[in-house]
Amino acid sequence: MGRSNWTLTAEALAKLLEHFSANREEAGRQYNLMVLKLTRYFEWRSRPAPEELAEETISRVARRIDEGENVTNLHGYFFSVARLVFMESVREDSTVPLDEIPELPADEVCVDEEEDERLSCLDRCLDQLPVESRNLILKYYHDEKRAKIDYRKQLANALGIPLNALRIRAHRIRIALEKCVSECLTHAA
Amino acid sequence: MSDTEINDSAEKRYLLGMCTEEERNLLEEGFFADESKFKALEHAEDDLIDAFVRNKLRPKERRDFTAKLFSSDRLIQRVNFARVLAERADSSEVSKQEPVVATPRPLVSQSKAGTHWWENLFAHAVWRPALAASVVLIILASWVLISRWWQIRSETERLSTERAVLQRQKEELDKLALEQQTRNNESAAEMQREREHLAERLSALEEANRPSTPTNRLTAGFATIFLTPGSLRSGGGRSDLKLPPGTATAQLFIELERNDYPSYDASIKGVDNEQVVFSQRRLKPRKTGSGQVLVLLVPANRLPPADYNVSVHGVTKSGELESVQDYPFRVTQR
Numbered sequence: 001m002g003r004s005n006w007t008l009t010a011e012a013l014a015k016l017l018e019h020f021s022a023n024r025e026e027a028g029r030q031y032n033l034m035v036l037k038l039t040r041y042f043e044w045r046s047r048p049a050p051e052e053l054a055e056e057t058i059s060r061v062a063r064r065i066d067e068g069e070n071v072t073n074l075h076g077y078f079f080s081v082a083r084l085v086f087m088e089s090v091r092e093d094s095t096v097p098l099d100e101i102p103e104l105p106a107d108e109v110c111v112d113e114e115e116d117e118r119l120s121c122l123d124r125c126l127d128q129l130p131v132e133s134r135n136l137i138l139k140y141y142h143d144e145k146r147a148k149i150d151y152r153k154q155l156a157n158a159l160g161i162p163l164n165a166l167r168i169r170a171h172r173i174r175i176a177l178e179k180c181v182s183e184c185l186t187h188a189a
Numbered sequence: 190m191s192d193t194e195i196n197d198s199a200e201k202r203y204l205l206g207m208c209t210e211e212e213r214n215l216l217e218e219g220f221f222a223d224e225s226k227f228k229a230l231e232h233a234e235d236d237l238i239d240a241f242v243r244n245k246l247r248p249k250e251r252r253d254f255t256a257k258l259f260s261s262d263r264l265i266q267r268v269n270f271a272r273v274l275a276e277r278a279d280s281s282e283v284s285k286q287e288p289v290v291a292t293p294r295p296l297v298s299q300s301k302a303g304t305h306w307w308e309n310l311f312a313h314a315v316w317r318p319a320l321a322a323s324v325v326l327i328i329l330a331s332w333v334l335i336s337r338w339w340q341i342r343s344e345t346e347r348l349s350t351e352r353a354v355l356q357r358q359k360e361e362l363d364k365l366a367l368e369q370q371t372r373n374n375e376s377a378a379e380m381q382r383e384r385e386h387l388a389e390r391l392s393a394l395e396e397a398n399r400p401s402t403p404t405n406r407l408t409a410g411f412a413t414i415f416l417t418p419g420s421l422r423s424g425g426g427r428s429d430l431k432l433p434p435g436t437a438t439a440q441l442f443i444e445l446e447r448n449d450y451p452s453y454d455a456s457i458k459g460v461d462n463e464q465v466v467f468s469q470r471r472l473k474p475r476k477t478g479s480g481q482v483l484v485l486l487v488p489a490n491r492l493p494p495a496d497y498n499v500s501v502h503g504v505t506k507s508g509e510l511e512s513v514q515d516y517p518f519r520v521t522q523r
Binding site: 043082118167168181 | 278
């Protein structure tokens with residue numbers, strides 16, 4: 001099955017959401033999560049334009065449901081369709097084999113031309129955080145000479161939370177900071 | 190475990206593209222179905238990016254990750270962000286301090302799901318001394334209250350016992366008082382009987398001094414008359430009582446024809462005005478040589494010279510009066 005000209009209608013989307021959950025709000029959340037999963041899937045599979053491939057996958061699933069196909073395991077069905085789209089994408093595209101990629105020093109990869117602005121935006125975004133969150137994120141990503149796992153375990157003990165909870169909390173704050181910095185850079189541009 | 194920021198987890202190998210196809214499909218099927226597995230991959234990506242920025246990846250890992258960057262603008266942005274975050278974290282004074290709780294953690298909002306409120310409470314060192322002091326205070330207050338309650342309870346029991354003892358004493362005293370009253374009544378009755386007995390003896394002594402024939406006899410202060418049944422005021426057999434000046438008492442010896450009653454009432458009445466001048470109740474008859482007599486001792490000033498009548502009534506056992514005899518006599522002054 002190649003990419004078709006079928007477009008996702010509102011009715012088809014509604015049917016798709018119903019398959020996620022009877023609760024509209026929960027259905028919306030799961031739909032957005034599925035879009036993210038599909039995008040990451042194609043990205044981690046090193047596919048170019050992972051967002052387009054994710055959109056193609058959603059469109060195919062929604063069309064099947066709209067045409068009356070009985071889908072009992074929606075998440076599994078998405079995975080199957082995503083694999084199909086991936087394989088089609090691989091056939092259509094050619095990527096540079098890994099062993100042909102020159103080994104570059106880390107500091108020559110991802111040269112950040114906006115480093116100063118990014119740093120400035122980060123400082124601004126850090127100031128917007130609650131004190132506790134700011135201290136947590138700075139301590140969490142501080143490079144200790146000892147094993148980081150031991151340092152972070154000590155940090156978790158000091159906060160009175162399990163290590164995994166600390167990891168989740170740090171990830172949440174980091175994502176919020178990344179979004180803040182991205183918006184800051186966009187406005188600066 | 191090496192000093193890389195993340196261990197050689199399946200997520201790390203997946204992200205670096207180091208898994209077999211079978212492993213990859215298994216992991217992907219997992220994170221499509223399970224949101225928590227997808228989150229684990231996101232966290233693994235964070236760690237991988239940080240390790241790359243810190244130059245802590247193995248050469249092959251760094252190469253594989255670099256290859257990933259070429260195909261993902263998102264990853265590049267994340268790496269650039271991680272770089273400035275690391276720079277700021279390393280330069281921050283806060284991060285250089287040993288990990289301690291800078292501010293008290295809210296007790297409610299940030300508690301991990303599944304922990305109880307008391308676990309969060311005791312987690313904070315700030316609260317522990319206050320809690321310990323509160324517990325000690327509560328224990329002391331409880332001890333004081335219990336001690337006081339015990340004292341009050343003991344006092345109540347003691348008072349109850351005393352009340353019971355006092356009640357018994359009161360009952361005994363009441364009983365004694367009743368007995369004493371009874372004895373007093375008996376004594377009074379005894380004294381009355383004794384007085385009557387003495388009066389009888391006195392009369393008997395006086396009778397013993399009286400001559401055998403009934404005549405008027407004058408003793409010092411006394412005037413005596415003997416009244417018999419059927420006496421007339423005038424003519425032969427009339428009884429006259431002569432009261433010389435200075436006489437204090439008139440003795441009337443009233444002879445009974447028959448002694449049918451346990452006691453007698455006697456009253457002296459003037460013949461002209463029918464006025465009672467003297468009366469006496471519950472008289473006991475006395476035995477004399479001439480028979481049973483009643484003795485009346487009358488103050489002389491009650492008997493001015495005139496004709497009188499002594500009415501004698503017998504008192505039955507039920508207290509009723511029955512007429513026995515009238516005894517007329519005349520009082521004159523010498």
